[in-house]
Amino acid sequence: MNHDLTAVGVNLENLQIKDDLFKNVKCFITGSLDPKITKLLEDGGVSLSKFMDFSTHVVCGENYDENDITEAGELYDIPSVTEAWVVASARLGRLASTKAYFPLKSGIFCGLRFAVTQVDIRDLRKLYAVLTFHGGTFNSRLDRTTTHLVCGSARGPAYTKALSCGSGVQIVTPDWVADCLKTSSLKQVALYHPRLLREQVYFKQAGPIGGAKATPEKQPLNNILGFDFEEGLAKTEVPTNGKKDDPKARPAGVEGGTKQGSPVTKQTAGGTN
Numbered sequence: 001m002n003h004d005l006t007a008v009g010v011n012l013e014n015l016q017i018k019d020d021l022f023k024n025v026k027c028f029i030t031g032s033l034d035p036k037i038t039k040l041l042e043d044g045g046v047s048l049s050k051f052m053d054f055s056t057h058v059v060c061g062e063n064y065d066e067n068d069i070t071e072a073g074e075l076y077d078i079p080s081v082t083e084a085w086v087v088a089s090a091r092l093g094r095l096a097s098t099k100a101y102f103p104l105k106s107g108i109f110c111g112l113r114f115a116v117t118q119v120d121i122r123d124l125r126k127l128y129a130v131l132t133f134h135g136g137t138f139n140s141r142l143d144r145t146t147t148h149l150v151c152g153s154a155r156g157p158a159y160t161k162a163l164s165c166g167s168g169v170q171i172v173t174p175d176w177v178a179d180c181l182k183t184s185s186l187k188q189v190a191l192y193h194p195r196l197l198r199e200q201v202y203f204k205q206a207g208p209i210g211g212a213k214a215t216p217e218k219q220p221l222n223n224i225l226g227f228d229f230e231e232g233l234a235k236t237e238v239p240t241n242g243k244k245d246d247p248k249a250r251p252a253g254v255e256g257g258t259k260q261g262s263p264v265t266k267q268t269a270g271g272t273n
Contacts, residue, residue: 012036017090022046025095028055028072030080031064037083040090052076059086060103069104080104100133107135108180115142117159118152118194123174130177142169150174154194 013036022044029048033041041048041059049055058072058080072078085101105111114131116124116138127150128138142149142158148170149162162169176192 012040012087015040015087015090017044018093019043020045021089021093021095024056026054026056028052028058028068028078029061030058030068031061033059033061034083037061037086040086044090052078057081057098059083064103066104100129105135105137107133108184108186109134109136111135112147113137113139113145114148114150115139115146115158116150117142118156119150119174123152127174127177130181134181148172148189150177151194159194 017040022041023046025041025044026047026049027041028051037059052058052068052072053076055072055076055078058068058078060069060080060082069080072080079098080103081098081101082103085096085098088096088101109131112135114127114136116127119127131150132138139146142161146162146169149158149172151159151162151171151173153159159171162171170189171194172189172192173194173196176187176189179187179192
């Protein structure tokens with residue numbers, strides 16, 4: 001099973017799927033699919049093909065053959081996707097775009113492994129989308145394979161543990177991620193330590209006037225992320241725990257857990273402890 005799905009808490013048992021979702025999909029399988037993914041495909045009416053030239057999609061399971069991916073793209077112009085694409089499609093109720101689910105990692109964060117702490121669930125989803133879309137690997141906790149800890153504030157067990165690792169784990173704020181994408185290069189991490197935390201780059205909280213509930217001011221995310229956040233992958237196609245953020249459930253003056261005027265992002269439901 002795709003480890004990125006585990007990292008963001010996907011619950012496949014409770015996932016509902018339309019019985020005709022994959023009716024127009026002719027699927028060639030390479031590698032070994034998780035049985036739950038196979039069931040989702042079958043429940044959605046997929047047609048399985050043993051011949052790639054009659055297929056519309058190549059779905060890659062564990063230990064997939066890279067030659068199959070190359071053949072699909074170069075000879076037949078068929079998109080190859082990970083198991084996460086199946087889950088995303090089921091959650092959307094339509095076929096998800098295939099670009100972000102290409103199994104061969106590439107992009108500015110390729111080879112880097114991220115854990116995230118001290119951010120709320122909304123920013124956790126954004127970071128998951130951005131980091132994996134641009135080639136990074138996402139993990140639900142800090143471990144010996146982690147190269148970078150994205151930290152919303154200079155506190156917490158994960159932050160303390162990362163400090164004890166010295167140069168083994170680079171500690172950065174979410175600003176580092178956005179600025180790397182702006183310049184298409186990995187920025188110096190020393191300038192983005194949580195001790196020097198700047199204002200959040202994704203949403204800036206406007207101050208409440210006369211007790212009115214504050215509203216978020218959108219930033220130009222499309223240019224930063226490389227895709228349309230509000231309409232595309234990051235908001236709707238990223239696997240989550242199945243519950244969407246309900247802005248009505250938040251306290252007045254708080255957007256996604258970030259208080260006006262505070263450089264610290266409060267951790268709620270998401271991220272590493």
